[in-house]
Amino acid sequence: MADLLQLIVAGIATGAIYALVAVGFVLVWQTSQTINFAQGEFVMLPAFFMLAAMKFGGASFPVAIVIGFLLSLIVLGVLFKRLVVDPVLRHGVLPLVISTIALALFLKEAVKEFYAAEAQPFPALANSNITLGGAVISVQNLVIIGVAVVAVVALQWFLGGTRTGRAMQATAQNPMLARVLGVRVNRMILYTFLINAALVTLASLLVSPIYLAKFTNGETLGLAAFIAAIVGGFNQVRGAILGGILVGVLDNVVAAYLSAPYRAAIPLFLLIAVILVRPQGLLGRAEERTV
Amino acid sequence: MKLRWVFAAIAAAALIAAPFALKTYGVYLLSMWAVMSIAAVGLNLTLGYAGQISLAQGAFVGIGAYTAAILTTHGWPLPVAFVLGPLLCFVVGWLLGYPALRVQHHYLAFVTLAFSTLVFLILRNEEWLTRGIYGISGIPRPNVLGFAMKDPRPFYFFCLATTLVVALFAWWIVRSPWGRAFMALRENPVRAASLGVDTRRYTLMAFAIGSALGGIAGVLYAPLVQFIDPSPFALGLSLNLLLMVIAGGSGYFLGPFVGAFVSVLLPEWLRFTEGLYLMSYAVFVMVLVAFCPTGLIGVGERIAAAFARRRAGAATAAQDAVAR
Amino acid sequence: MTPVLDVRAITKRFGGINAVDGVSFEVHKGEILGLIGPNGSGKSTLFNCILGQLQPTSGEVRVDGTPITGMRPSDLNRLGIGRTFQLLQVFPQLSVRENLILAGQEHQGSMARRLFGPRDAGLTASADRMIDFFRLAHVASHKAGELSYGQQKLLDAAMAFMAGPRLVLLDEPAGGVNPTMLVDLRERLRAINASDAATFVVIEHNMEFVMSLCTRILVLAEGRIIAQGPPEEVRNDPGVIAAYLGK
Numbered sequence: 090m091a092d093l094l095q096l097i098v099a100g101i102a103t104g105a106i107y108a109l110v111a112v113g114f115v116l117v118w119q120t121s122q123t124i125n126f127a128q129g130e131f132v133m134l135p136a137f138f139m140l141a142a143m144k145f146g147g148a149s150f151p152v153a154i155v156i157g158f159l160l161s162l163i164v165l166g167v168l169f170k171r172l173v174v175d176p177v178l179r180h181g182v183l184p185l186v187i188s189t190i191a192l193a194l195f196l197k198e199a200v201k202e203f204y205a206a207e208a209q210p211f212p213a214l215a216n217s218n219i220t221l222g223g224a225v226i227s228v229q230n231l232v233i234i235g236v237a238v239v240a241v242v243a244l245q246w247f248l249g250g251t252r253t254g255r256a257m258q259a260t261a262q263n264p265m266l267a268r269v270l271g272v273r274v275n276r277m278i279l280y281t282f283l284i285n286a287a288l289v290t291l292a293s294l295l296v297s298p299i300y301l302a303k304f305t306n307g308e309t310l311g312l313a314a315f316i317a318a319i320v321g322g323f324n325q326v327r328g329a330i331l332g333g334i335l336v337g338v339l340d341n342v343v344a345a346y347l348s349a350p351y352r353a354a355i356p357l358f359l360l361i362a363v364i365l366v367r368p369q370g371l372l373g374r375a376e377e378r379t380v
Numbered sequence: 381m382k383l384r385w386v387f388a389a390i391a392a393a394a395l396i397a398a399p400f401a402l403k404t405y406g407v408y409l410l411s412m413w414a415v416m417s418i419a420a421v422g423l424n425l426t427l428g429y430a431g432q433i434s435l436a437q438g439a440f441v442g443i444g445a446y447t448a449a450i451l452t453t454h455g456w457p458l459p460v461a462f463v464l465g466p467l468l469c470f471v472v473g474w475l476l477g478y479p480a481l482r483v484q485h486h487y488l489a490f491v492t493l494a495f496s497t498l499v500f501l502i503l504r505n506e507e508w509l510t511r512g513i514y515g516i517s518g519i520p521r522p523n524v525l526g527f528a529m530k531d532p533r534p535f536y537f538f539c540l541a542t543t544l545v546v547a548l549f550a551w552w553i554v555r556s557p558w559g560r561a562f563m564a565l566r567e568n569p570v571r572a573a574s575l576g577v578d579t580r581r582y583t584l585m586a587f588a589i590g591s592a593l594g595g596i597a598g599v600l601y602a603p604l605v606q607f608i609d610p611s612p613f614a615l616g617l618s619l620n621l622l623l624m625v626i627a628g629g630s631g632y633f634l635g636p637f638v639g640a641f642v643s644v645l646l647p648e649w650l651r652f653t654e655g656l657y658l659m660s661y662a663v664f665v666m667v668l669v670a671f672c673p674t675g676l677i678g679v680g681e682r683i684a685a686a687f688a689r690r691r692a693g694a695a696t697a698a699q700d701a702v703a704r
Numbered sequence: 705m706t707p708v709l710d711v712r713a714i715t716k717r718f719g720g721i722n723a724v725d726g727v728s729f730e731v732h733k734g735e736i737l738g739l740i741g742p743n744g745s746g747k748s749t750l751f752n753c754i755l756g757q758l759q760p761t762s763g764e765v766r767v768d769g770t771p772i773t774g775m776r777p778s779d780l781n782r783l784g785i786g787r788t789f790q791l792l793q794v795f796p797q798l799s800v801r802e803n804l805i806l807a808g809q810e811h812q813g814s815m816a817r818r819l820f821g822p823r824d825a826g827l828t829a830s831a832d833r834m835i836d837f838f839r840l841a842h843v844a845s846h847k848a849g850e851l852s853y854g855q856q857k858l859l860d861a862a863m864a865f866m867a868g869p870r871l872v873l874l875d876e877p878a879g880g881v882n883p884t885m886l887v888d889l890r891e892r893l894r895a896i897n898a899s900d901a902a903t904f905v906v907i908e909h910n911m912e913f914v915m916s917l918c919t920r921i922l923v924l925a926e927g928r929i930i931a932q933g934p935p936e937e938v939r940n941d942p943g944v945i946a947a948y949l950g951k
Contacts, residue, residue, distance in 0.1 A: 124486055126619075173666060180673035182486070183433070187626045188669050190619050195662035202655045308615070312497065319490055350505040357494040357501075361479070364491050368483050557809045557818040557825045564795055564806055571793040574755075576781030576810035576867065585815075 091224035096342045102230035104317075104337020105237035109292040110310060111317035111329035112244065113285035118323065119261035120281040123174055124186050127193035128289070129311020135161045135293035136211055136302040137200050150212050158290050166286035170279055193307060200304040211297035233295045240291055241330060244284070248326070257281060309353075313340075316360045322373025331372055335359075383684060388634070395540060399533050407532040408604070413644045414539040415600045418546045420624040420636030422593025427622075428631035429554060430586035431566025432480050436492040437621045439499035440469045440591040442613030444598020446503060449516040449608050458522035458603065466595040473591025477584035496618045503610040515609030519602045529603075539600055546593060547637075553589065554633060562586055566631075594621075627668055629675025638676050706769045708733050708871050708903040714753050714763035716746075723749040724760070725927035731871075736897055736904045738918030738935075740911070742948050746927040747907045748790065751873055755787055756780055767871060782811060786869035788860050790876045790907075796849025800840055800859055803848050804831035807863035830866065838862045838892055854885035861889065865896055871903050878910040886910075890917050915939060923947065 114128050125131070139157035142148045148156060173192055177185045215228040248254040259267040260277040268274045292310075300306060313336055321332020336356050344352035363370060399407045423437040447468060448461035479491045503510050510516070521529040522538070529535040553559055561582050564572035573579050602608055620643055628639025646664065650657035672679040707730035716724040724746045731737045739747050752758040754765050756775045765773045767785060775783075795803050809818065809825040818825060835844045838858045843851055848859060857877065864872050877893070878886055890913060896902055908914040914921065914935075921938040923931040925947040931938050938944055 124489075176670035177666075177673070180669070183626060183630075184669045184673040186489075187623055188666050190623060191662040191665035191669075195659050195666075198656075198658040198662070202659065312493075312615075315490060315493070319487070323486075351501060354498055354501050357498050360494045361491055364487050365479055365482055368487050553819075555823055557805075557821070557823070558815075560798070560802060560806045560809065563798060567795045567797060568793055570777075571789065571795075572806075573777040574781060574787055574789075575807045575863065576778050577806075578778050578810065578815065581815060 092345075093342070094221070094224040095226060096345055097338060098224075098226050098230050098234075100338035100341035101334055102233040102337070103341060104334035105234050106292050106296050106333075107310075107313045107317045107337050108330045108333025109237055109240060109288045109295075110314040111321065111333045112241070112326055113288035114314050114318050115323060115326060115329040116261070116281045117285050118318075120257065120264070121174065121178065121278045122182055122185075123178065124182065124189070125285075126186055126189040126311070127196060127307070128314050129307030129309070130193045130196040131165050131285070131289040131307075132292045132296065132310045132314075133302070133304065133307040134165065134196055134200065135290040136297040137204050137209075139294070140209055140211065140302060141204065154294065157294070158287065161286045161290040162283055164286075165289060166283040167279070169286075170282045174282075193311070197304050197307060204304075206304065208301040208303040211302045213298035214295070229298065236291065236295060240288065244288075245326070253277075253280065313337075313356065316356045319370055320359055320363045322370030325370070325372050328370050328372035332370065335371075384634075399536050404532050407536050409645060409648060411532070411536045411539045411604050413640050414536070414543040415597050415604060416621070416624065416640040416644055417543055417637050418600065419594045419597035419621055420628070420640045421546055421550050422590040422597070423621050424590075424625045424628075424630065424632075424636045425550060425553065425562070425593065426586045426590030427625055428629075428635065429559065429566065430562040430582065430590075432477075432583060432586050433485065433489045434476070434492045434587065434590065435489050435615070435618045435622060436476060436496040436499070437590070437594045438613055438615070438617030438619075439496040440473065440594030441598040441601060441617060441621075442499060442503055442610070443469050443472065444595035445602040445608050445613070446510055446516070446598070447595070448599040448602040449519050450509065452520055452522075452603065453516055453518060458524075458599070461599045461602075462596070465599040466592040469595030469598075470588045470592040473594075474584050474588040476591065477587035480583050480587060481580055493615065493618070496615055500610055500614045503613060510610070513609060513611075515607055516602075517607040519606045519608065521603045521606070535604070539604065542596070542600060546596060550593070551633065558582070558585070623665060627665060627675055629677030632675065632677040632681075635675055635677045642676070705732065707731055707766075708735075708768055709754075709905065710766040710769075711750075711754065712764045712766070714750065714760045714765065716749050716753055716758060717761040722761075722927050724753060726763070727924070727927070727929055728763075729922055729929065729932070731903055731905060733870075733903055734897065734901045735920060736893075736906065736918045738914040738921040739905060739907045739924060740909070740914055740921060741924035744926075745924040745947075747924055748875065749927075750924070751787075751875055751905075751907060755785070755873060778810070781867060781869075784867070784870040786864035786867060786872045788864045788872075788874045788877055790879065792853070792856050792860060794848040794856050794859050794863065796847060798848060800835065800844050800846060800848055800851070801828070801831050803859060803863055804834050804866050808866035811867035827866075834862045834866060837895070839888065854881045857881050858885070858889060858892070861893070865900075865902070868900065869902060871905070874904060874906045876907055876909065878908055878913040886913060893917060911939075 110128060110132055114125060117123050117125055135157045138160040139153040142153035142156040143150065146156070173188055174185065177188045213229055215232045217228045218225050219228060248258055256267070256272045257277045257280060259270070259272055260274050264274050296310070317332035317336045318329050319332070320335060321330065322328025336359070339355055339359065340352065343355050347355070398410060402410070419437055419441050423434060426432050426434050444465040447465035448458065451461045451464070452458055476492065476495055480488050483491065504512055506512070521535055523529065524538060527534060529538050561572070561577050564575070564577055565579055565582050565586070569579050624639030624643045625636055627642050628637065629635030647657055647661045650660045653660050709731040711727060711729050714724055714727050715722055727750055739750070741747055749758065753760040756777050759774050764771055767783060770783065772780060772783065795806065798806065805824050805827045808827045808830060835841050838861070840855060840858060840862070843855060848856060851859065861874070861877060877889065881889060893904065894917065897904060906914065906918060918935060921933065921935050922929055923938060923944050930947060931941045931944045
């Protein structure tokens with residue numbers, strides 16, 4: 090029983106990280122029809138910004154975190170939108186998918202070439218453990234859950250409670266109408282990219298101590314984010330959160346009791362099942378037409 | 381129109397002459413180009429002509445490769461793999477088409493992505509069959525009609541011949557009524573259905589044939605590299621093949637050949653940038669897609685059309701001048 | 705005599721509203737039935753129920769006695785039922801001739817025979833006949849996307865007729881077509897109706913077009929039939945005038 094509690098907490102913590110990444114993914118898709126196949130690499134990169142700040146800039150960890158955030162906002166937010174998305178978006182979804190696939194390769198190789206190919210240790214946010222009802226739970230996991238909750242609550246407040254946030258939601262639902270109503274759609278889309286950059290940086294900060302910082306991290310994280318987004322509901326932020334936690338818990342709990350080599354298959358089966366039975370996801374609104 | 385065939389003839393001549401001017405590694409690369417072209421032709425049929433997005437083509441190359449590897453390392457001749465591999469891929473591809481009847485576009489992309497990853501997991505985990513991460517080594521080159529294909533040059537011509545056969549087959553399909561039905565399926569499935577096109581059957585067939593061609597590519601891939609392990613057949617190859625089809629020109633017949641050329645050979649030519657070669661390749665693709673979304677063949681067509689218009693304009697101007 | 709089209713008490717409910725409310729009518733061989741009514745009267749919904757695009761909440765549709773309610777569009781085509789769409793739906797990347805060949809190729813034979821048969825499925829002759837009939841010969845080899853709107857509309861209509869259907873449903877065929885082309889279109893439709901004894905049902909807003917083309921008119925308002933009969937009768941029916949102008 091204690092083991093199960095441990096697994097569930099660990100699952101929720103991993104799931105919280107997936108949720109952050111999935112939310113950013115869904116927001117970007119909703120407002121600009123961009124399927125960012127480089128989202129996993131977006132989570133991999135900020136950790137290296139921070140490591141570089143500490144190694145080459147001699148910054149302390151807190152300062153490095155700030156530098157990492159700023160660099161991510163610029164590179165993964167502004168530059169991504171202006172240089173990669175804007176020129177390609179008018180050609181359709183598929184060319185943009187190709188672009189982000191190429192971008193993922195670019196970011197991976199850049200880190201491998203300019204920093205290191207081996208896994209790098211990353212400072213943890215907490216190191217102790219607490220015991221709860223016989224289960225040993227790492228404070229790190231609790232911190233992750235806490236940070237993620239704060240981030241999501243802040244995001245929901247921003248989206249629902251501020252004028253800019255509501256303008257962003259309008260852009261996501263109906264960009265043409267939003268434009269007619271005076272919403273500066275292009276700016277709203279930029280804000281979405283910036284929010285995504287912030288979310289992936291946060292996720293990077295939370296996940297790198299556990300998995301170490303490695304240029305290949307993007308592959309598994311990206312896939313988990315896609316699955317979380319679709320399972321939860323590709324057109325709903327709340328869905329992405331639920332999807333993330335579901336995938337995280339499933340991954341940890343079921344994998345412990347089932348064969349380890351096929352651990353990665355479980356989220357995949359969940360994905361296939363959801364797409365075929367309820368493509369709009371568990372919380373999403375129906376929108377898809379079939380042949 | 382005629383210009384295209386002139387280019388094709390020059391390219392064909394180059395393809396036949398090149399191996400005599402290149403060293404072993406160059407011939408190996410050309411063979412790899414031929415193999416990847418076959419897989420890209422298959423994906424172009426499914427995606428370019430029939431409009432069904434598939435991120436699973438790499439998995440079918442893997443199924444074909446492992447079929448060939450397992451059979452030939454147990455003494456079976458390669459022709460058996462040439463039958464079994466594509467047949468297996470045809471059946472599995474047909475099954476993969478069923479999700480396409482329910483969902484389209486990005487949802488279909490993710491289903492095929494999940495499928496591709498599942499195939500990779502099976503290849504990696506079922507060690508009793510595939511030897512897992514240790515891979516299968518010592519895959520023999522075939523003996524075709526008494527000719528040993530051990531050396532790179534004869535094997536290259538074998539690959540080239542197979543590519544030609546596949547190209548002719550694809551040309552036949554595309555030019556037949558099936559090709560027309562596929563294009564209707566891509567452009568406007570609702571209208572196509574109202575005209576009697578059995579959209580369900582054609583969708584499944586598009587997946588099945590495309591996947592079978594991926595299988596053929598795999599069957600050639602195994603003896604080419606002579607050692608396979610699961611890692612190339614993870615998502616990476618599927619994404620790379622998608623890139624080839626789009627960069628070459630989705631829906632154009634010669635697109636996959638050009639795309640495979642770009643994907644296989646361009647990184648090699650960029651090696652002079654040393655560690656940056658993959659990064660340069662990635663930047664090239666991003667720029668290409670931004671400026672030529674219809675792919676390189678699409679750009680070629682636009683240039684040809686511009687020339688034709690200018691020539692027609694010059695002709696009419698000349699006529700007007702004479703008339704006056 | 706079995707009517708070609710027999711619509712029996714079709715009702716389609718959306719939420720709390722009956723978009724189509726117990727509509728019944730018959731269409732006999734060779735007739736050109738016009739279906740008119742103010743916006744929102746349920747004409748397109750009725751069409752979609754007949755053509756399998758929507759499942760009616762209740763009621764039945766029969767073609768030459770065969771029940772077809774809810775059949776898939778591709779099966780309907782093989783039964784000899786064709787349609788055109790309100791929004792132009794030709795295949796812009798294919799040539800005019802290719803569009804027509806496509807429209808006819810799936811009507812007979814099996815998929816397998818089609819693969820091994822001739823490239824044009826033996827339809828070039830009938831496609832050319834259709835091209836001549838609809839006076840599109842000068843653009844026959846052009847891509848359909850390069851044609852003018854009116855020409856595309858003619859092609860759209862031609863495609864519906866390629867399979868030699870016995871019943872064709874036309875959804876606003878005159879929409880957006882200039883007056884000269886309209887005369888052409890109406891005349892071509894009358895000619896096909898006469899030569900093949902094909903039966904038409906036409907939804908239209910263009911009163912002049914509908915009144916001059918159709919042999920009988922059905923007026924729909926708020927999902928129900930409010931008038932039926934020859935064009936002159938319907939045109940002067942006070943109920944119809946009220947429905948259009950409001951009470």
